[in-house]
Amino acid sequence: MGMGGRFVHGDDFAAAVWRELNPEPFKRKAVEPVSPGSRERRLRAIEEAGYNTFLLRSEDVFIDLLTDSGTSAMSDRQWARMMKGDEAYAGSRSFAFLEETVRELFGFRHVIPTHQGRGAENLLSTALIRPGHFIPGNMYFTTTRAHQERNGGTFVDVIIDEAHDPQANHPFKGNVDLDKLRDLIRRVGPANIPYMYLAVTVNMAGGQPVSMANMKAVYELCREHGIPVFVDAARCVENAYFIQQREPGYADRPVREIVREMMSYADGCCMSAKKDALVNIGGFIAVNDDELARRLRELVVLFEGMPTYGGLAGRDLEAVAQGLWEATEDAYIRHRVRQVEQLGEMLRERGVPIVEPVGGHAVYLDARRFLPHLPQDLFPAQSLAAALYIVSGVRSMERGIVSAGRNPQTGDHYRPRLELVRLTVPRRVYSLRHMRVVADAAAQLLSLRDAISGLEMVYEPPTLRFFTARFRPVSPWGI
Numbered sequence: 134m135g136m137g138g139r140f141v142h143g144d145d146f147a148a149a150v151w152r153e154l155n156p157e158p159f160k161r162k163a164v165e166p167v168s169p170g171s172r173e174r175r176l177r178a179i180e181e182a183g184y185n186t187f188l189l190r191s192e193d194v195f196i197d198l199l200t201d202s203g204t205s206a207m208s209d210r211q212w213a214r215m216m217k218g219d220e221a222y223a224g225s226r227s228f229a230f231l232e233e234t235v236r237e238l239f240g241f242r243h244v245i246p247t248h249q250g251r252g253a254e255n256l257l258s259t260a261l262i263r264p265g266h267f268i269p270g271n272m273y274f275t276t277t278r279a280h281q282e283r284n285g286g287t288f289v290d291v292i293i294d295e296a297h298d299p300q301a302n303h304p305f306k307g308n309v310d311l312d313k314l315r316d317l318i319r320r321v322g323p324a325n326i327p328y329m330y331l332a333v334t335v336n337m338a339g340g341q342p343v344s345m346a347n348m349k350a351v352y353e354l355c356r357e358h359g360i361p362v363f364v365d366a367a368r369c370v371e372n373a374y375f376i377q378q379r380e381p382g383y384a385d386r387p388v389r390e391i392v393r394e395m396m397s398y399a400d401g402c403c404m405s406a407k408k409d410a411l412v413n414i415g416g417f418i419a420v421n422d423d424e425l426a427r428r429l430r431e432l433v434v435l436f437e438g439m440p441t442y443g444g445l446a447g448r449d450l451e452a453v454a455q456g457l458w459e460a461t462e463d464a465y466i467r468h469r470v471r472q473v474e475q476l477g478e479m480l481r482e483r484g485v486p487i488v489e490p491v492g493g494h495a496v497y498l499d500a501r502r503f504l505p506h507l508p509q510d511l512f513p514a515q516s517l518a519a520a521l522y523i524v525s526g527v528r529s530m531e532r533g534i535v536s537a538g539r540n541p542q543t544g545d546h547y548r549p550r551l552e553l554v555r556l557t558v559p560r561r562v563y564s565l566r567h568m569r570v571v572a573d574a575a576a577q578l579l580s581l582r583d584a585i586s587g588l589e590m591v592y593e594p595p596t597l598r599f600f601t602a603r604f605r606p607v608s609p610w611g612i
């Protein structure tokens with residue numbers, strides 16, 4: 134049914150449309166053609182890619198939901214700013230714009246650019262972690278944990294238990310369990326905890342947010358023990374939107390103010406600008422402490438570049454700063470998170486099993502429930518991602534037993550409880566129609582699921598195997 138008939142004179146029709154239909158708060162100025170191609174071509178492509186969506190060529194992909202990282206569409210204002218980029222080796226005007234922007238939006242004094250998020254993680258981990266240290270965090274992230282371990286630290290998961298259950302319905306499933314954190318501090322002593330690392334939102338839990346109350350409580354607990362708190366800010370604006378929607382007292386506060394308050398409960402942050410800052414490359418680390426900033430500037434010259442450009446061009450710094458202003462506009466962020474939620478709603482309506490509640494940047498298919506006949510050794514999530522591509526040209530990502538890798542001691546697979554396929558929505562790129570194609574494709578596949586016999590691995594690289602492993606069906610699939 135259309136919306137027209139339900140309105141009487143004097144109602145604000147436009148406002149209601151805005152709320153219900155979630156139209157894009159932008160219009161197109163440049164486009165890139167995409168098409169599903171033929172079934173034969175997709176079959177050939179997935180064969181050549183060894184049934185691994187990471188190995189597909191992007192020109193063989195129709196709707197690319199591999200990641201939301203570096204895949205955003207930039208605005209006309211960002212492109213215009215790029216033209217004005219100041220490429221001076223030192224003292225660039227573009228750096229000054231980024232610095233002012235981060236100070237204003239996040240409230241941190243020192244801003245140091247890096248080439249992307251993991252560049253910032255490298256600086257922070259190298260500056261503060263020594264062998265024997267423990268770093269608490271709300272669930273691991275691959276690059277973050279790798280940098281902590283490289284410096285001799287051990288990551289300790291202090292997220293609430295609900296985060297590990299795909300069907301537990303909690304509004305802030307990314308929250309820290311304060312008892313787990315207290316327990317760690319008691320067990321190893323605050324001197325062995327260089328900092329607490331708090332991700333907002335939590336990628337590996339499904340893009341789940343942390344509440345303001347929890348951020349504040351974590352900060353206070355850590356401060357009592359002299360432990361600084363650093364935030365992984367990659368998706369902090371999405372987190373702020375969830376606070377606005379779900380936490381009492383924030384409904385009328387602009388997202389920009391909420392972001393600023395969130396950061397007031399931290400001593401600094403690492404930012405992968407490739408997510409919420411709406412750019413294709415970039416990042417930074419921002420901190421308050423003068424002495425730490427001095428050490429980070431010493432390290433940035435070693436790994437990235439001068440402290441005023443950190444591995445980026447002046448034009449990139451412009452795009453990041455402008456992107457941050459746009460990302461923190463309520464109309465933008467509402468549309469963004471709503472679109473992901475709408476994909477979740479369409480999947481739910483079609484009976485497709487997903488992780489609940491839907492997170493900020495992605496909807497996750499629950500491959501255990503989607504393909505209940507497949508044991509984990511036949512790679513259900515890997516199979517599902519490949520099958521989805523075959524039927525529709527939609528590219529997704531496995532987040533299950535393949536991503537988890539092997540236990541170096543026993544040589545057996547790690548067997549994670551979560552066996553998921555991530556449908557990650559790029560920002561400002563696809564329409565609701567595209568989301569509808571994804572939902573219909575998943576529903577179509579659900580009706581054919583018995584014809585998917587699973588995969589066997591025919592090539593396994595020694596590390597981060599999910600990127601390059603190759604597979605083949607254990608018997609032909611009838612999809």
Ligand code: F0G
Pocket residue numbers: 199200201202249250251252274276277332336365367405406407416
């Ligand atoms: N932190 C989080 C929460 C991330 O999701 C990522 C990247 C990083 C840090 C690292 O940032 O890529 O700029 O070096 N996540 C991407 C993804 C790769 O697809 O989820 P980076």
